[in-house]
Amino acid sequence: MDSGRRWTRNDGGPGTTVDPEHPAAACCGRNWMTEGLPVPHNRRMTSTGPPGRRLTLIFDADDTLWENNALFERVVEDYLDWLAHPTMDRTELRSIVDDVEAANIADNGYGAKAFLRNLAITFEKLSSRTATAEEVRQIENLAEALLHHDIELMPGVVEVLEQLRARHDLYLLTKGAPDEQRRKIDASGLACYFSEIHVVPEKDEAVYRALAVRHHLDREVTWMIGNSPKSDILPARAAGLNAVFIPHRLTWVLERAEIDHTDEKVLVLDSFSGLLDHF
Numbered sequence: 001m002d003s004g005r006r007w008t009r010n011d012g013g014p015g016t017t018v019d020p021e022h023p024a025a026a027c028c029g030r031n032w033m034t035e036g037l038p039v040p041h042n043r044r045m046t047s048t049g050p051p052g053r054r055l056t057l058i059f060d061a062d063d064t065l066w067e068n069n070a071l072f073e074r075v076v077e078d079y080l081d082w083l084a085h086p087t088m089d090r091t092e093l094r095s096i097v098d099d100v101e102a103a104n105i106a107d108n109g110y111g112a113k114a115f116l117r118n119l120a121i122t123f124e125k126l127s128s129r130t131a132t133a134e135e136v137r138q139i140e141n142l143a144e145a146l147l148h149h150d151i152e153l154m155p156g157v158v159e160v161l162e163q164l165r166a167r168h169d170l171y172l173l174t175k176g177a178p179d180e181q182r183r184k185i186d187a188s189g190l191a192c193y194f195s196e197i198h199v200v201p202e203k204d205e206a207v208y209r210a211l212a213v214r215h216h217l218d219r220e221v222t223w224m225i226g227n228s229p230k231s232d233i234l235p236a237r238a239a240g241l242n243a244v245f246i247p248h249r250l251t252w253v254l255e256r257a258e259i260d261h262t263d264e265k266v267l268v269l270d271s272f273s274g275l276l277d278h279f
């Protein structure tokens with residue numbers, strides 16, 4: 001493991017250092033699964049600064065470096081099958097699941113365990129009774145894969161990070177349950193590409209400002225790279241950072257938001273590999 005690397009968990013702002021219990025996997029010598037999905041094309045050329053200037057690149061993880069929401073979507077489909085609701089159609093049921101998830105983010109946070117709780121809450125809301133132990137177990141079985149799945153990297157991620165780390169300073173900023181995010185990062189084998197890794201409960205403007213202060217970042221030459229307008233693009237821009245938006249067609253509904261397409265400090269790419277054309 002790189003001696004300078006730290007796992008940091010944010011319980012209010014970047015800065016809490018947590019030593020990793022699980023050493024990061026090696027960054028080489030591994031066969032990666034690189035199946036990916038096409039995403040909408042909306043390329044725009046934006047200046048990233050003078051050629052040769054060292055930049056700071058902060059990467060989102062879920063649905064930017066690896067597939068994530070696709071797994072949750074599969075579980076939702078299985079859950080709707082399992083519900084077999086007598087009167088409501090799938091669209092109506094899905095809307096209720098989304099509402100329950102939105103209402104419980106503050107209490108349950110993000111990640112698979114929070115998702116499981118939300119599915120049980122949805123069941124109880126629909127059935128107007130408490131879920132039995134057997135029903136809870138069945139819901140947990142539906143989502144078992146979320147806790148132990150293999151990591152499926154986006155196409156080109158290893159090659160791109162390998163080149164970018166030679167030219168720029170790379171950080172990882174991901175939100176969610178620390179144990180779940182740590183497991184995915186370890187399983188990805190990507191930890192060694194980043195100077196520091198931050199797992200935070202929420203990615204808002206204050207977190208980006210705190211990150212900039214912690215690492216003495218020059219915001220003019222710092223870029224947040226991710227798939228979520230709500231968590232990656234808008235709060236980073238509000239904190240004065242530049243942003244690279246790489247849309248993913250399965251981005252979670254609660255992560256979607258309108259971005260300002262006239263904002264010249266937001267670069268929109270159709271693939272992760274497109275980063276090499278700009279940085």
Ligand SMILES: [Mg+2]
Nearest residue numbers: 060062063227
């Ligand atoms: Mg993401």
